[in-house]
Amino acid sequence: xxxxxxxxxxxxxxxxxxxxxxxxxxxxxxxxxxxxxxxxxxxxxxxxxxxxxxxxxxxxxxxxxxxxxxxxxxxxxxxxxxxxxxxxxxxxxxxxxxxxxxxxxxxxxxxxxxxxxxxxxxxxxxxxxxxxxxxxxxxxxxxxxxxxxxxxxxxxxxxxxxxxxxxxxxxxxxxxxxxxxxxxxxxxxxxxxxxxxxxxxxxxxxxxxxxxxxxxxxxxxxxxxxxxxxxxxxxxxxxxxxxxxxxxxxxxxxxxxxxxxxxxxxxxxxxxxxxxxxxxxxxxxxxxxxxxxxxxxxxxxxxxxxxxxxxxxxxxxxxxxxxxxxxxxxxxxxxxxxxxxxxxxxxxxxxxxxxxxxxxxxx
Amino acid sequence: xxxxxxxxxxxxxxxxxxxxxxxxxxxxxxxxxxxxxxxxxxxxxxxxxxxxxxxxxxxxxxxxxxxxxxxxxxxxxxxxxxxxxxxxxxxxxxxxxxxxxxxxxxxxxxxxxxxxxxxxxxxxxxxxxxxxxxxxxxxxxxxxxxxxxxxxxxxxxxxxxxxxxxxxxxxxxxxxxxxxxxxxxxxxxxxxxxxxxxxxxxxxxxxxxxxxxxxxxxxxxxxxxxxxxxxxxxxxxxxxxxxxxxxxxxxxxxxxxxxxxxxxxxxxxxxxxxxxxxxxxxxxxxxxxxxxxxxxxxxxxxxxxxxxxxxxxxxxxxxxxxxxxxxxxxxxxxxxxxxxxxxxxxxxxxxxxxxxxxxxxxxxxxxxxxxxxxxxxxxxxxxxxxxx
Numbered sequence: 001x002x003x004x005x006x007x008x009x010x011x012x013x014x015x016x017x018x019x020x021x022x023x024x025x026x027x028x029x030x031x032x033x034x035x036x037x038x039x040x041x042x043x044x045x046x047x048x049x050x051x052x053x054x055x056x057x058x059x060x061x062x063x064x065x066x067x068x069x070x071x072x073x074x075x076x077x078x079x080x081x082x083x084x085x086x087x088x089x090x091x092x093x094x095x096x097x098x099x100x101x102x103x104x105x106x107x108x109x110x111x112x113x114x115x116x117x118x119x120x121x122x123x124x125x126x127x128x129x130x131x132x133x134x135x136x137x138x139x140x141x142x143x144x145x146x147x148x149x150x151x152x153x154x155x156x157x158x159x160x161x162x163x164x165x166x167x168x169x170x171x172x173x174x175x176x177x178x179x180x181x182x183x184x185x186x187x188x189x190x191x192x193x194x195x196x197x198x199x200x201x202x203x204x205x206x207x208x209x210x211x212x213x214x215x216x217x218x219x220x221x222x223x224x225x226x227x228x229x230x231x232x233x234x235x236x237x238x239x240x241x242x243x244x245x246x247x248x249x250x251x252x253x254x255x256x257x258x259x260x261x262x263x264x265x266x267x268x269x270x271x272x273x274x275x276x277x278x279x280x281x282x283x284x285x286x287x288x289x290x291x292x293x294x295x296x297x298x299x300x301x302x303x304x305x306x307x308x309x310x311x312x313x314x315x316x317x318x319x320x321x322x323x324x325x326x327x328x329x330x331x332x333x334x335x336x337x338x339x340x341x342x343x344x345x346x347x348x349x350x351x352x353x354x355x356x357x358x359x360x361x362x363x
Numbered sequence: 364x365x366x367x368x369x370x371x372x373x374x375x376x377x378x379x380x381x382x383x384x385x386x387x388x389x390x391x392x393x394x395x396x397x398x399x400x401x402x403x404x405x406x407x408x409x410x411x412x413x414x415x416x417x418x419x420x421x422x423x424x425x426x427x428x429x430x431x432x433x434x435x436x437x438x439x440x441x442x443x444x445x446x447x448x449x450x451x452x453x454x455x456x457x458x459x460x461x462x463x464x465x466x467x468x469x470x471x472x473x474x475x476x477x478x479x480x481x482x483x484x485x486x487x488x489x490x491x492x493x494x495x496x497x498x499x500x501x502x503x504x505x506x507x508x509x510x511x512x513x514x515x516x517x518x519x520x521x522x523x524x525x526x527x528x529x530x531x532x533x534x535x536x537x538x539x540x541x542x543x544x545x546x547x548x549x550x551x552x553x554x555x556x557x558x559x560x561x562x563x564x565x566x567x568x569x570x571x572x573x574x575x576x577x578x579x580x581x582x583x584x585x586x587x588x589x590x591x592x593x594x595x596x597x598x599x600x601x602x603x604x605x606x607x608x609x610x611x612x613x614x615x616x617x618x619x620x621x622x623x624x625x626x627x628x629x630x631x632x633x634x635x636x637x638x639x640x641x642x643x644x645x646x647x648x649x650x651x652x653x654x655x656x657x658x659x660x661x662x663x664x665x666x667x668x669x670x671x672x673x674x675x676x677x678x679x680x681x682x683x684x685x686x687x688x689x690x691x692x693x694x695x696x697x698x699x700x701x702x703x704x705x706x707x708x709x710x711x712x713x714x715x716x717x718x719x720x721x722x723x724x725x726x727x728x729x730x731x732x733x734x735x736x737x738x739x740x741x742x743x744x745x746x747x748x749x750x751x
Contacts, residue, residue, distance in 0.1 A: 001651060001687055002646065002652060003375055004371035004372075004376075004677065005367075005651070005675065006651055007371070008366075008370055008746050012366045012370075012748050012749075013748060013749050014750045014751070017751070040750065139621075178547035179547060179620070180623045181621070184623075187623070204623075205623070250626055251548060252548070253505065254505050254508060254548060256549075256618060256655060257655050257656060257674075258626065258653075258655040280703070282702060283702055284704060285702060286674045286675065286704070287365045287368055289653070291650065292650075310625050311368070311650075311651075313367060313368075315364075323365075323366070339686055342646070342648040343651050345625075345648075
């Protein structure tokens with residue numbers, strides 16, 4: 001326990017003149033709920049789910065919450081990111097749509113056409129698994145290494161499109177982290193439909209964010225694999241076409257220091273055009289660190305919201321790196337006594353502006 | 364930035380019933396070395412002519428042994444792994460008056476008092492650069508990351524009061540390329556990377572090797588590596604020391620742990636007879652206790668352990684059951700590797716009956732200004748959010 005670092009909880013700082021006004025949705029790692037708070041940290045709504053997160057909930061424009069839950073007795077429940085069920089619920093947590101597959105994991109995306117993009121683990125054929133480099137030998141899961149598939153699921157549960165990683169990526173040419181266990185190969189953690197219909201994804205164990213062509217299945221763009229990223233999460237494409245990503249900084253290449261940062265990359269030039277690493281562009285870098293999960297989001301006023309997952313801290317900074325909002329999660333149980341004080345991690349957080357269509361029913 | 368993580372400073376928790384008594388020594392990469400009491404009052408301040416490089420210890424004779432940084436690694440044109448480099452050892456009295464000094468080129472990390480006023484230290488000395496045929500055999504690490512094509516090996520030296528080298532030990536003469544393999548994500552610019560030294564009761568030397576993630580015991584007479592501990596279970600560890608019970612206490616930083624779960628640090632106690640971990644301390648939520656670099660831990664007379672979580676500027680004490688009984692957050696700010704930080708290299712606790720404290724003035728009233736700014740009375744015990 002670190003009493004000093006974990007005892008301050010709830011709303012810590014709010015500069016309403018500069019923060020982007022809205023409601024913040026977040027999914028604590030522990031418990032079975034998704035929470036919506038206002039700028040002062042007051043609760044506006046809570047969705048109680050029947051499953052623990054696997055790994056988060058998101059408010060859709062139509063006002064429902066789409067939630068990826070973890071099925072307790074799933075076949076791969078011990079693998080980080082395991083899910084198993086997608087639930088779409090209304091403001092009172094009543095289920096309006098459901099999709100089950102024991103191999104669902106991490107993330108989802110509700111597409112323009114009403115279908116849902118999902119991630120699934122698929123068993124890597126042995127002849128491919130033996131060619132995968134990196135990771136302690138024998139650290140496969142019961143002898144099996146799990147690869148990834150991205151699928152487009154219709155509301156009736158049928159598969160409209162599928163992309164299987166090992167049909168498009170060659171294990172011999174990929175730089176996979178040598179420290180990560182071989183239970184999963186790439187460990188995809190995101191699937192996002194881009195405005196042009198292509199798919200943005202993130203493979204944690206090869207430190208790569210990539211854009212996949214929906215038509216051909218080819219990788220149109222990738223970044224981070226030569227050490228720029230370290231087990232990143234939560235990439236998104238901004239209006240300007242740049243990619244924002246939370247670089248966790250876990251198992252960094254040739255670096256003894258661990259710290260996280262938010263990066264903005266221009267995929268046309270492959271250059272990093274903006275970053276947030278702490279005050280003054282990097283002093284006190286160690287203050288920002290989450291080895292796992294976490295999220296980042298560019299807000300309409302140019303600020304950036306970041307969720308430092310393992311500490312449960314959600315904060316907002318201006319493009320100059322000034323802190324304008326900070327909230328520390330205390331759910332599900334808020335322990336701040338000196339000897340028991342601890343963080344309550346959060347998978348991801350998202351800020352919705354007051355004019356977001358999904359909040360219409362709230363008024 | 365994080366307000367929640369940085370708002371509380373000084374002694375933030377103190378259970379005087381369960382905590383051991385004593386004084387805690389540390390410095391935060393500026394020109395001061397501090398000694399505080401259990402309530403966080405400053406009882407002594409040494410003002411040094413150099414910033415730390417990196418270690419300081421209070422000697423039984425009451426003087427401070429201090430490794431100072433003459434030139435930083437960037438000024439010397441050395442890679443960032445050598446950021447802890449010092450280059451001079453000073454012995455100063457309670458009032459910072461110079462008693463003795465010796466130049467120790469390329470010295471880095473720990474310094475230890477050995478024998479009769481001698482000093483033991485490790486250095487990234489060019490004398491330790493691996494001969495080509497040995498470098499070619501070194502396994503592991505990121506390919507092509509040698510330093511100007513060379514692998515540097517640490518050189519451990521013992522100097523006498525005249526600064527003469529009376530004992531020397533080189534990594535490349537004693538490590539085994541088949542066993543002491545560089546971790547896959549570390550660079551191949553250094554083999555060994557000795558970040559701590561400890562003189563065992565039997566006169567042999569315990570060394571912590573960061574790049575091969577192991578603790579080794581070196582026979583002082585022959586130079587042979589006679590034991591290895593912790594392989595596969597400790598990562599980028601620091602401060603391996605022998606306890607009174609013969610076990611080895613190590614701070615397992617966990618920087619490159621072979622797991623894909625939230626990263627954490629821990630302190631482990633290893634039984635040298637079996638190389639098994641017989642005690643460990645982790646936070647109740649493991650990721651809440653983490654420092655990728657530096658750090659140390661000490662066993663106290665009452666069985667508690669005092670731990671320095673350097674990256675976070677935190678020193679704390681736990682019971683054998685892992686219960687927090689004391690916590691101190693450094694209010695001091697220094698700078699290292701071009702970064703402002705509240706980090707310290709290591710912290711040491713000295714019991715009130717430590718010989719080096721005998722007859723010393725330990726009244727905080729001697730340092731009214733320092734205590735007004737950095738003492739316990741200046742810190743807000745209660746936090747209120749800022750909303751505007």
